[in-house]
Amino acid sequence: MRITTWNVNSVRQRLEHLLLFLREEAPDVLCLQELKTTDDLFPRGEIEAVGYSCAVHGQKGFNGVAILSKRPLEDVRRGLPGADDDEQSRYIEGVISVDAGVVRVASIYLPNGNPVDSAKYPYKLAWMGRLARHARDLLALEEPLVLAGDYNVIPEPRDAADPAAWEGDALYLPQTRAEFRTLLALGFTDALRACDEAAGRYTFWDYQAGAWQRNKGIRIDHLLLSPEAADRLAGTTIHKHMRGLEKPSDHVPVSVRLEM
DNA sequence: ATGACTGGCCCTGCCAGA
Numbered sequence: 001m002r003i004t005t006w007n008v009n010s011v012r013q014r015l016e017h018l019l020l021f022l023r024e025e026a027p028d029v030l031c032l033q034e035l036k037t038t039d040d041l042f043p044r045g046e047i048e049a050v051g052y053s054c055a056v057h058g059q060k061g062f063n064g065v066a067i068l069s070k071r072p073l074e075d076v077r078r079g080l081p082g083a084d085d086d087e088q089s090r091y092i093e094g095v096i097s098v099d100a101g102v103v104r105v106a107s108i109y110l111p112n113g114n115p116v117d118s119a120k121y122p123y124k125l126a127w128m129g130r131l132a133r134h135a136r137d138l139l140a141l142e143e144p145l146v147l148a149g150d151y152n153v154i155p156e157p158r159d160a161a162d163p164a165a166w167e168g169d170a171l172y173l174p175q176t177r178a179e180f181r182t183l184l185a186l187g188f189t190d191a192l193r194a195c196d197e198a199a200g201r202y203t204f205w206d207y208q209a210g211a212w213q214r215n216k217g218i219r220i221d222h223l224l225l226s227p228e229a230a231d232r233l234a235g236t237t238i239h240k241h242m243r244g245l246e247k248p249s250d251h252v253p254v255s256v257r258l259e260m
Numbered sequence: 261a262t263g264a265c266t267g268g269c270c271c272t273g274c275c276a277g278a
Contacts (some may be wrong), residue, residue: 002261009277010266010267010268012267013266013267013268034277036267036268037268039268060268060269061267061268061269061275061276062268062275062277110267112276112277112278113278114277119277136261152277152278166278168276170278171278186268204278206264206265206277206278207264207265207266208263208264208265208266208276208278209263210264211264211265211267217272218278220278230268247266250265250266250278
């Protein structure tokens with residue numbers, strides 16, 4: 001089965017690209033981030049019409065995550081445990097039954113954290129701590145699990161065209177990268193890196209300064225696999241062509257293929 | 261060398277993104 005993550009930067013602005021992607025690539029599961037809309041304005045009907053069910057955790061104006069699936073979604077959770085007062089919609093999780101058993105999938109929109117001298121950076125670090133605690137609990141289930149999303153983390157220098165330009169930025173600070181390594185060390189596999197060690201595998205190019213034309217990208221959209229999912233890893237794809245469309249998202253979809 | 265965009269909302273400059 002194929003599972004894809006994509007920060008669409010407004011699902012309503014990107015609806016035609018989204019439907020194009022679902023028709024042409026037809027992943028089994030698509031995790032979306034930055035819906036920038038509420039549940040009632042989510043384009044559920046158009047998406048169901050091309051064969052997907054939707055679990056949505058929206059928010060007015062900002063954030064918002066969803067999971068689209070060809071098969072029914074069960075056990076849907078909205079928001080991370082331990083943050084009942086957090087009004088930002090950045091996490092949704094569900095379970096999909098397949099012939100070989102079940103796969104649990106989360107759509108994650110990790111906080112950006114800039115500017116680093118504001119409350120936004122401590123919020124990012126606290127959020128990463130909550131994610132790690134929940135991820136540890138999910139690993140104990142010993143089932144195929146994919147934590148897919150926009151992590152707003154540049155893991156290593158090879159994940160940026162110009163690493164020096166990101167020094168001091170919330171996406172690349174040593175503490176940010178250390179928190180990401182702590183998450184991985186719980187037992188996750190970075191799917192893209194397990195398949196491709198090359199530098200220059202980017203998933204985001206800023207709208208400004210001709211970043212796309214000059215290939216000044218970064219890799220911040222990741223698919224983390226539990227051991228049971230990593231055992232089934234068959235390949236990854238960065239759908240780079242989506243950045244070249246008219247009025248694109250600044251992120252492109254990233255897919256993992258699991259043998260199941 | 262410098263600056264450079266896009267989307268949503270309070271409908272119009274401002275916040276947010278990365």
